[in-house]
Amino acid sequence: MSMCYKKMRIILDENAVIILICMYTVQNFLGLGTVRLSDLKVKQSAIITQVHRTVDGTSTDMVASRLETLGFVAGTKVQVITKGLFGGDPILIQVGFTRFALRKNEAQKIEIEGVSA
Numbered sequence: 001m002s003m004c005y006k007k008m009r010i011i012l013d014e015n016a017v018i019i020l021i022c023m024y025t026v027q028n029f030l031g032l033g034t035v036r037l038s039d040l041k042v043k044q045s046a047i048i049t050q051v052h053r054t055v056d057g058t059s060t061d062m063v064a065s066r067l068e069t070l071g072f073v074a075g076t077k078v079q080v081i082t083k084g085l086f087g088g089d090p091i092l093i094q095v096g097f098t099r100f101a102l103r104k105n106e107a108q109k110i111e112i113e114g115v116s117a
Contacts, residue, residue, distance in 0.1 A: 035115065037078060038091065038107035045079040046073060046112035053109075064109045067102075071095045072110055 001064040015071070040046060051072055072095060079097060081092040090101040 006033065006065045030066065034074075035044065035112050036108045037102075037110035037112055038104045040080045040112070040115065041048075042080050042082055043117065045077060047117050048074055048076045048078060049111045049113050050074055051110050063106055063111065069105065070100065078110075078112065 035046070037046070037048075051064050051068050051074075053061055053068070062076045076095060081094050081095045083089075083091050089104045091104065091107050093100050093102055093107070097099075
């Protein structure tokens, strides 16, 4: 949390849009919002809580189903190894001893908790 607080202190001198983005980030790290796998920074680890398998509440997302088949299931520890240079896409994720390159939109389907450095 101290890392997020330092970011907020630096950003307070800038415009309101950046402050709102920082508040959203702090809110996620305090457990007040949903944290997604795509939100993790390089070298951070977390535990998967769920994979969102439905697109609009009714139809099944085949990519999310495939992620579960590959081992992205609740209770599994994941770590971000590295991210792409421009925009952080793709994201290299480690699950157990296996590494996967996921797009940001695929990583956003995975909800996590217990973020650690």
